[in-house]
Amino acid sequence: MFQTLLIANRGEIACRVAATARRLGVRTVAVYSDADAGARHVHACDEAVHLGPAPARESYLRADAIIAAARRTGAQAVHPGYGFLSENAGFAQACADAGLVFVGPPPSAIAAMGSKSAAKTLMAKAGVPLVPGYHGDDQDPARLRAEADAIGYPVLIKASAGGGGKGMRIVTAAGEFAAALASCQREASASFGDDHVLIERYVQKPRHIEVQVFADTHGNAVYLFERDCSVQRRHQKVIEEAPAPGMTAERRRAMGEAAVAAARAVGYVGAGTVEFIVEPGGQFYFMEMNTRLQVEHPVTEMICGQDLVEWQLRVAAGAPLPLGQEDLVIQGHAIEARLYAENPDTGFLPSVGTLTHLRLPPHVTFQVGADARGEPAAVRVDSGVGAGDTITPHYDPMIAKLIVWGADRDQARTRLHDALAATEVAGVHTNVTFLTRLMTDEAFAAADLDTGLIERRRETLLPPVAPASPAVLALAAAARLARRPATGTDPWDVADRWRVGGPAAESLAFLDGGAVRTVTVHSGHAAQIAVGDTPVDWRWSLREPVDGARLALAVRLADHETTGIVLETPDGLVVWHDGRRHVLELPRADGAVAEGHAGSLTAPMPGRILAVHVAAGDTVAAGQALMVMEAMKMEHTITAAADGEIAEVCFAPGDPVSEGAELLRMTDAAA
Template sequence: MFQKILIANRGEIACRVAATARRMGIRTVAVYSDADAHALHVQACDEAVHIGPASPRESYLRADRILEAAKATGAQAVHPGYGFLSENEDFAQACEAAGIAFIGPPASAIAAMGSKSAAKALMEKAGVPLVPGYHGDQQDPAFLKEQAGIMGYPVLIKASAGGGGKGMRAVQQAADLEAALASCQREAQASFGSAHVLVERYVQQPRHIEIQVFGDTHGHYVHLFERDCSVQRRHQKVLEEAPAPGMTPERRRQMGEAAIAAARSVGYVGAGTVEFICEQDGRFYFMEMNTRLQVEHPVTEAITGLDLVEWQLRVAAGEPLPLQQDQLQIKGHAIEARICAENPAQQFLPATGALQVMRTPPASSFEVSPVRIDSGVREGDVISPYYDSMIAKLIVWGEDRTAALSRLDAALRDLHITGLHTNVGFVRRVIHTPSFSQAKLDTALIEREHAALFQAPGVGTDVAIGAAMASLLPTEPAHTASPRDPWSTPDGWRLHGAPRHREVLLHEGQPVTVTSTRLGPTQYQLEFGEHSVMLTLHGAHADTLDISLATGAHTQRLRVSVYRHGDDIHVFTPQGAVHLQDVNPLTQVDQGHHGTGRLTALMPGKVVALLVKEGQVVKQGEPLAVTEAMKMEHTLTAPQAGTVSAILCAVGDQVAEGVELLRIED
């Protein structure tokens, strides 16, 4: 077994690998960029080596610097994690040439499966079912448009060398193909160094089911069952679960055998995942093979009780697979939710900023348990625009799917993050939809449940205002030397009438004036708009409040958590979370027309395309520019109809959030 390994990655996966290595007595070396000098993964390892600036192209994608670090520290092997260089055949070859073990498949297997088109040609020879499509080398837009017409719309354009939803677009009609193709090719070039794409018929209502496989250097292969990854947004996974709901033993056997055949055909070694697109009737088609450990591997660990990183290390060290196929079995059900910094209400636009609050339910980290949270960040850390937007992975296990869902709902309820937008509330709404709760799964679930996910009522006004006021108002009289002296007790006492207090809160974009009348040490009458609510505080511990809200004959008692940061007030309730602001009425300004006629950058990024010229007449919603941030392209559209009066940026510019890019006049 290795004595020391270098982890050529960052964030959660670097921490994950370090945890298993530590348990096995293996020393670890971290690498880090300027942006990650104080990152959690640096602290998780025994040593750390600086490899360059924040940009991945100048740090985590610099194979030469990573190998230099491995040699300098005496690392015997490199674990690539996922993303970055994990599926780079040149890096795997360079490790081998340097006498350093690559904890992954041989370079030849990465090469064979690294190109989606080449892999599909290989699978076709092996008799594995394929979706109709063009997987060749001809990349002329006119030719690809002709091929799309032959196979029939809708079609899916995918980067041949890619994954993770990058360089992928669904095209519904021929008129949209050229623009989608150009965008895919730019994104593919930026993310994977190759603009090559393939075009396939877009299967309707498909399920995305993948098989976890393992091979060793002794010719042994096993599969560790399936994962259903159908719930996706922007072609990226949101929820993954195992086993796949509705999977029969016979179909599991067929898919497992097909996955092993795929791995065997390229002499695969280590952990890999064979992904299939599945029809609702059970037919399945090979999609791709990811020649690395997957983000969602913890759900497989949860249902098998195994440590897949340990398996990777043992196989890379030349040991045989720890178990044979007939020794593997499924126990219970597991679900993983990816917790990301993004704004679902703004088409899942990635978010950046500091994690002002990050409070989690009781959970393990990087090991199997009923509730597990794997993360590479902690409270106070910053989610930057340079890397992936994932904050954490929340994994739950139950005896069956119903128990796992209940545990996931409770864990999401108790996961509190402030400082930036996250998808926590969105994911909780997803698992409550009829489609997900009843396991009616396909990759269009989010679009199909749009009303339930984006138009559902939020936290009630009474609860939001009541909880916020409970955190703002004094609830205990101060102790004084003379209890008979009302002047030295700062409780709002007045000569005529009960103490009253006025507060202005911004709630759902609207100012709400709240008048509170103190009725006792822990009781207030709140008046706002047409609402009249009696607030009682029963107890408080840190940021958690036990309150009652009475309106007329109805009283509800609940525990809420309230976090204040400057004027921001974040309220977390059993029903969901809400953000309010404590407003000074004297400083309010009219925000109604802010941004009208101005196109601004929604987040820090790079301008990769300008789609209009000065003087051009545009319609509201028409694409004007494309920016790249967090390895994804974002199309910016016209906020109003008019004429482009000024272009204030150029292709290639790095722009900050809020910077004006174009101006439009009526």
């Protein structure tokens, strides 16, 4: 085993590798950028080396700086994690040339699978089923359009060097092809430095099922069963589970053997994932191979009881695989939810900012293996950030992975629902409420899965933002009253507006989505509260001792009791109730309500303008594309909210923009 390991990554995967390495007695070295000097992974390692500025291309993507850091610290091996340089054949070769062990497959295997087009040619020779499509080198738009026409719509355009859902577009009609191709190529070039694409038949209602494979330098190769990753947004995974619901033993064996054949075809070593598209009837097709560990590997660890990072390190050190295929068995069911800093109500746009509050459910961290009862932990959390850390526009906005295990799928799903309900995040938007809805959605509960599930269930999973309920407002009112200062034990010192001669009424105002909501509290012998015109009997109490700005409250309204958490912030209150998060602002002292720029469209996050489709004086219709901006390596189209006329365009292609910057000004057609 190595004495010192350099981890060429950041976030939760760097923390996870450090935890396993420490257990094996291996010293670890972290690398970091200007944005990560105080990050959790830096403190998780024994030593840390600064790489450069925050942008990844100036730090985490600098192979020369990483290799120099390994040499300076005496590391014998480099673990690339996932993302950044983990699937870069040139980096793997540079490590080998520098006398360093790259914890992953040989450069030739990475190169073979790095091009989706070349990989599909190899898979065809190995007998692995392929989706009908065009994987050629001729990238003339006319040729690509002709191939799409021949395949038949809908088709899928995919970046050949892509991954993570970037550089991918579904085209449903010939007239949409040119614009989709241009957008796909721009995103592919920005994300991977390669605008080469392939065209495939778009499989209707497909499931995304991937197989975890492992191979060593002694000729052994196994599959550690499969994961269902069908629940996706923007072609990126949201929920992963293992084993795949409804998988028969025969199909599991067929897919597993096909995955091993794919690995053997390229002389694979280490951990890899072979991804398949599966039709409703069960026919599966090779999609791509990720030549690294995947974000969702913990669900495989939970059902197999194996530490896949330990397997990686042992194989890289020259040891044979710890187990053979016949030794691997499935125990129970595991589900992972990716907790993202993003806003589902705005198309899942990433949200940047400081995590002013982060409280996770009771859990273990990075733990693999059984407890005293012989079962995996019920809840595991893998995270690379903590309260006070900042989600920046430079890196992936994932906050944590919540991984649960159950004896069966229903128990795992219930445990994940409860874990999400106990998750509190403030300072950024998150997808917690969306994930909570997903766990109770009837289609997900019935395992009626496909990659279009979120869009298919949009009405229930992404309903319009609703006003805060009376229970939420009552919790907010109770929090305000609980904070009321008392200067002594004398009842005359208590500032609760009690008065001699009868009950008194006090009005508490909150801003709920910009609307003023008033809660009237009546004090006296029978305390009452009114949200609107009708008062009801109420009482409240603290469920836990006050924890800084956080209050755990119980409120009884008439004959119904409910509980919730209220967090005080400089601008107001954050209320967690019934698995949902509500933000209530407090009116300014002068009673005014802050207003935005009427008729303006603003940047949802920091980024760069890629294209401008309109000019001042143009008449536009609601929903029309006005601008395209790039943020967090993804393209985001800015559309008109209503019919109108463009009064001013504030930025040009190539211009950087900050969050909240005014992009365009419009006049309303109705006005």
